[in-house]
Amino acid sequence: MSFTHMEIKTATKEFPYIGFNMDACLGALDCGKCLQACVPHVLRCYTPIPEGKTTVSKEWIPVATFPSLCTGCMRCVEVCPKKGEKAITVTFISTRLPKKIFKRK
Amino acid sequence: MCEWCTEHGKGKKWYLSVENYVRNFSEMDDWLKEWNSNYRQVQAKLWGPVSAEMDMLKNRLSPRLEKLADNDWEEGFSRYHSGQTVTLDEAKEMCDVADENGGFVKLACTCRKYKRGGKYVGPENTYCLGISAYTSMYHEHPERIWKEHKIETVSAEEAKEHVEKLSDEGLCHNASYVGSPAYMSKLCSCEYPVCVWLQWRLDWGITGILRKGHYVAELDMDTCNGCGRCVEACHFKAINMSPTYGKAIQKQQECFGCAQCMRVCPVEAIRMLEREKIPTLKEEW
Numbered sequence: 001m002s003f004t005h006m007e008i009k010t011a012t013k014e015f016p017y018i019g020f021n022m023d024a025c026l027g028a029l030d031c032g033k034c035l036q037a038c039v040p041h042v043l044r045c046y047t048p049i050p051e052g053k054t055t056v057s058k059e060w061i062p063v064a065t066f067p068s069l070c071t072g073c074m075r076c077v078e079v080c081p082k083k084g085e086k087a088i089t090v091t092f093i094s095t096r097l098p099k100k101i102f103k104r105k
Numbered sequence: 106m107c108e109w110c111t112e113h114g115k116g117k118k119w120y121l122s123v124e125n126y127v128r129n130f131s132e133m134d135d136w137l138k139e140w141n142s143n144y145r146q147v148q149a150k151l152w153g154p155v156s157a158e159m160d161m162l163k164n165r166l167s168p169r170l171e172k173l174a175d176n177d178w179e180e181g182f183s184r185y186h187s188g189q190t191v192t193l194d195e196a197k198e199m200c201d202v203a204d205e206n207g208g209f210v211k212l213a214c215t216c217r218k219y220k221r222g223g224k225y226v227g228p229e230n231t232y233c234l235g236i237s238a239y240t241s242m243y244h245e246h247p248e249r250i251w252k253e254h255k256i257e258t259v260s261a262e263e264a265k266e267h268v269e270k271l272s273d274e275g276l277c278h279n280a281s282y283v284g285s286p287a288y289m290s291k292l293c294s295c296e297y298p299v300c301v302w303l304q305w306r307l308d309w310g311i312t313g314i315l316r317k318g319h320y321v322a323e324l325d326m327d328t329c330n331g332c333g334r335c336v337e338a339c340h341f342k343a344i345n346m347s348p349t350y351g352k353a354i355q356k357q358q359e360c361f362g363c364a365q366c367m368r369v370c371p372v373e374a375i376r377m378l379e380r381e382k383i384p385t386l387k388e389e390w
Contacts, residue, residue, distance in 0.1 A: 028222050028223075029218075029222055029223035029253065030223060031222070032221065032222020032223050032224060033222075035220065035221050035222040036221050036222060036224060040298065041220055041298040041299060041304060043220075044219045044220050044301070045218075045219055045222060046219070060222075060223075066304070066308060069308065
């Protein structure tokens with residue numbers, strides 16, 4: 001069996017987008033419930049630059065470092081203590097991924 | 106031998122070279138300022154929104170970012186802050202060297218704080234052992250230490266006990282440095298995925314952030330009794346249980362040489378080989 005050529009096509013995949021509402025967030029060190037709820041360790045906290053161009057006033061804020069490891073279990077959203085609209089949102093966007101297709105002779 | 110030992114250790118193990126322990130902190134201060142400012146930028150760049158894009162790059166969502174990865178990640182971490190896996194014996198040798206050159210501080214783990222928030226900075230989470238650069242920073246510039254961290258000075262014996270206790274708990278050790286002439290900073294006790302370096306190396310494949318150690322485990326399948334303790338002990342997914350043989354089976358290419366599997370093996374089926382003497386693995390770092 002041999003392959004004649006290889007095509008690269010795109011396939012759509014649901015990719016998680018983890019967003020934060022920094023005005024509602026209590027800060028990653030003071031609260032940090034979403035960090036502790038994340039099983040695959042997607043989230044982590046970091047300090048923004050003090051006198052940089054940032055709109056964030058918190059000292060430690062949560063960020064999503066490994067969205068591809070996110071399974072969409074929504075535990076981080078459930079444990080967020082903010083009433084009403086949560087400070088963290090997980091939405092799934094359809095993204096196009098390159099996919100290699102091998103064709104047989 | 107990778108370039109760290111040739112550059113930082115004069116051909117020997119860089120983390121046992123005394124020169125890397127005795128740098129003058131005040132001489133390093135200008136450089137540390139630069140490091141701090143750059144590191145802040147690197148931090149904001151890498152761990153902010155771009156880090157999510159890097160993740161997409163790994164998943165080939167955005168090939169345009171490949172250039173950024175080449176320039177910033179491998180070199181950046183090699184230059185500013187990286188480490189290498191060490192065995193427990195090497196960690197104890199490091200303790201001996203560090204005892205004569207600055208001493209130790211015990212502190213809450215930075216990675217666990219990053220990954221899990223403020224709950225994990227208490228005294229029960231003192232996993233990090235600060236040496237050399239961190240000790241001098243603690244003594245000379247205490248204002249630079251994060252205020253949440255509980256820090257205490259320990260003696261060499263206490264440090265060795267501490268490291269051995271954590272090793273018994275199942276954590277593997279990494280030696281870390283800061284700076285382009287290497288300046289030893291910490292002796293870490295890590296696990297996947299809570300340790301930032303392990304996760305970045307294993308999930309993103311950034312070799313500049315954590316290098317494999319000087320040893321490779323070799324499993325003797327004739328002696329193995331199939332208890333599976335080494336599989337639990339391995340943080341690098343290098344050992345599996347094979348249902349066909351009823352024994353453990355390893356992949357030496359994945360081994361980082363932390364020697365945790367050797368420590369837990371009840372029948373002494375695992376021994377550590379020097380990486381230099383294995384032709385196919387001696388350039389794998």
